[in-house]
Amino acid sequence: MKKALEMLARKEGRGTELVSLYIPPGKQVSEVLAMLRDEYGTASNIKSDATRNNVQDAITKVQQRLKLFKQIPKNGLVLFSGAIPQNGPGSERMETYVFEPLEPINVYLYRCDPKFHIEYLQEQLREKETYGILLLDANDASFATLQGKRLEIIQEITSGVPGKHRAGGQSAARFERQREAKLLEYFNRVGKHANEIFLPIQNLKGIILGGPGPTKYDFEKGEYMHYNLKSKIISVLDTAYVSEQGVDEIMERAPDILRKVRYIDEKKLVQDFLYQVGHDTGLATYGEDEVRHALRMGAVKTLLLSEGIDITRVTIKCTACGHTTQETMREQALSGFQQKLVSEQCPKCKAQTLTVEEVKDVVEELAELAEHANTEVEMISTETEEGQMLKNSFGGIAAVLRFKLSH
């Protein structure tokens, strides 16, 4: 699904004509079909003939697919349809995709846009990752987990630590000692609960620590949690509350936090590659041809692909003698190349019969090669300095290798 979505993410219509439809579980098929009939009617107002036809074709395709379902599956249903240019303008072909989500979707959405709306399905993939939330102050602590948008408060405990003001008649030093001891006991208890709750979670991506005041920092500094958990603290935040309201505060800021976490991952991935290049270890390579070669040799441990590249691999075939060659070019250069090709001779038989047989996104092609070689594929955004560097200095295609290659 991840790969399918990455593939869909790169598809673009000529105009605003790609249909995305998300149907949550529990919707009636007939109700959705009625909505689509309305949308079909509305589309008849579109001025451009080509766009109107493409939109209406896309809606018809979606209707046809939907009719195959007696009822919406238990997690809902997602359909994409639209005319996708294959080899430049005029080469559009209707493509339709149907997904049954891995988990229930909770949006009902119909959109017609230049791109498919895959973000809700993408979110579900990310949902596999879980974050631990630990909020504490001197009085209470709460433990929660965040999986995608699903938040679960696991436990809330109280500290038993007395307030800062001693009762009359007690010696100040003795009171302070007792309070310190109670606090230490409390921190140990929080650590123990954290270990019990967070350690068994597979795919625990990080822990967010929060709460009002300095207590959380005191806790962070000490060795109260298992070191594995301690190393997973990704953010320490001030919140006004420790209870459920505090967890809600974290949730509001979660998208930002998680985006930063992804950027940190991306930075690390590129930095690892840069280290190999800088130290001349022989365990890194870059550039389309070099990386393709390394992939074919099964040598690539991690393939880094910039989201900022849009190059295609074109297969040219002579219809007379069958001679084929391949060329790489930017997507925008494709139509010009096709026009030029008509007047060119086949290098083998000299006939003017060269045609474009296949156009493949290079990112897609390399990702496919990587799959066969059991390689990790990482899409790197251009949001970080490292991501920019990957795109601008290394052509957006780089690899960290398992072993050295001798050319």
Ligand SMILES: [Zn+2]
């Ligand atoms: Zn030929």
